Amino acid sequence: MHVFVTGIAGFLGSHLADRLLALGHHVSGNDTLIGGYRDNVPAEARFFEVDCCDLPAMRRALAGAEVVVHAAAAAYEGLSVFSPTVVTRNNVQASVATFTAAINAGVRRVVYCSSMSRYGDNPVPFTEDMPTRPKDPYAISKVAAEELLRNLAAVHGLEHTIAIPHNIIGRRQKYDDPFRNVASIFANLMLQGRQPYIYGDGEQMRCFSPIDDVVDCLVKLTLDEGVDGLVVNVGPDEGFITINHLAELVAAAVGFEGLDPIRVPGRPCEVKHATCSAALARERLGYAPRVPLEEGLADIVRYIRARGPKPFEYHFPVEIVSERTPTTWKDELF
Ligand SMILES: NC(=O)c1ccc[n+]([C@@H]2O[C@H](COP(=O)([O-])OP(=O)(O)OC[C@H]3O[C@@H](n4cnc5c(N)ncnc54)[C@H](O)[C@@H]3O)[C@@H](O)[C@H]2O)c1
Numbered sequence: 336m337h338v339f340v341t342g343i344a345g346f347l348g349s350h351l352a353d354r355l356l357a358l359g360h361h362v363s364g365n366d367t368l369i370g371g372y373r374d375n376v377p378a379e380a381r382f383f384e385v386d387c388c389d390l391p392a393m394r395r396a397l398a399g400a401e402v403v404v405h406a407a408a409a410a411y412e413g414l415s416v417f418s419p420t421v422v423t424r425n426n427v428q429a430s431v432a433t434f435t436a437a438i439n440a441g442v443r444r445v446v447y448c449s450s451m452s453r454y455g456d457n458p459v460p461f462t463e464d465m466p467t468r469p470k471d472p473y474a475i476s477k478v479a480a481e482e483l484l485r486n487l488a489a490v491h492g493l494e495h496t497i498a499i500p501h502n503i504i505g506r507r508q509k510y511d512d513p514f515r516n517v518a519s520i521f522a523n524l525m526l527q528g529r530q531p532y533i534y535g536d537g538e539q540m541r542c543f544s545p546i547d548d549v550v551d552c553l554v555k556l557t558l559d560e561g562v563d564g565l566v567v568n569v570g571p572d573e574g575f576i577t578i579n580h581l582a583e584l585v586a587a588a589v590g591f592e593g594l595d596p597i598r599v600p601g602r603p604c605e606v607k608h609a610t611c612s613a614a615l616a617r618e619r620l621g622y623a624p625r626v627p628l629e630e631g632l633a634d635i636v637r638y639i640r641a642r643g644p645k646p647f648e649y650h651f652p653v654e655i656v657s658e659r660t661p662t663t664w665k666d667e668l669f
Pocket of ligand 1: 341342343344345346347348365366367368369370371372385386387388405406407408409410424425429448449450451499500501502503504508509
């Protein structure tokens with residue numbers, strides 16, 4: 336099978352590409368490197384440094400592909416109320432151009448990576464049959480892309496599946512990005528001998544999903560028959576921890592002594608407690624959380640140690656700077 340992975344230099348896209356190659360498939364992909372690393376792209380994959388928004392270039396890149404996994408996105412939920420333009424451009428325009436090019440290229444199936452943010456303030460745990468209630472530009476953009484895919488797929492006869500991952504962690508995640516990836520940020524700071532920053536009281540509950548638990552589900556959505564139209568949460572329904580506790584676990588993984596996080600005000604729209612049901616993924620995709628969180632964190636620490644901790648890069652502008660903008664971003668505290 337020839338699978339084209341958008342966002343192949345990103346965290347999820349590169350791991351999926353590796354797994355598909357190991358299974359003997361032909362893999363190609365594109366990325367603009369806004370949120371990924373060039374060396375994440377597997378050497379055996381054909382790489383196009385092409386923006387998903389560039390429809391003619393995407394048409395050319397997709398020639399011969401049978402399945403497209405659309406993992407490219409500006410995956411910046413917290414930042415999205417302050418940089419809505421960059422987020423919606425890379426999530427909505429990029430998605431619609433990718434879907435259009437896929438239809439033009441005669442692709443059979445598109446797998447879209449959505450986000451748990453689609454559920455907004457629904458009661459937890461979120462199940463796939465709940466209405467979407469997006470609460471910020473990132474979530475709105477992910478829901479818009481889902482709707483665009485459903486619509487175009489129905490009209491043009493495209494198979495499609497929608498994966499809803501949440502808080503995946505592990506090696507290859509961009510760790511010098513000040514805008515997202517809390518576990519990698521904590522590890523990069525502590526490996527530089529610096530204290531982590533915590534927004535609000537740190538009692539926000541999260542559930543983290545080591546990458547190796549997620550990839551197999553995406554492979555099934557990419558290759559299996561009988562999944563057309565499936566919308567499925569892909570992530571754990573057990574093992575919740577607070578951000579305060581996460582900081583302690585990262586400190587233990589790094590061997591960081593004297594943990595004393597710097598407290599900064601909470602971010603607008605930040606969800607206090609968001610959890611998904613994994614019942615459907617367990618039933619349809621054989622999903623089970625297998626890798627312990629401590630191992631997922633150790634994976635991040637090994638990766639950053641091997642590449643070297645790095646200063647944070649404020650690699651695109653905060654578009655709306657006001658008294659509500661977190662000081663970590665406004666004053667570039669990381
Ligand atoms: N990692 C998670 O915890 C998580 C949770 C929920 C949803 N998701 C979704 O899964 C997908 C993959 O996330 P990830 O964690 O791998 O993020 P990532 O940032 O590591 O990877 C996304 C890649 O897309 C690329 N990209 C962005 N805009 C592009 C464009 N216009 N054209 C081409 N490339 C572009 C980025 O450079 C990056 O390499 C995203 O759709 C994200 O919204 C991820």
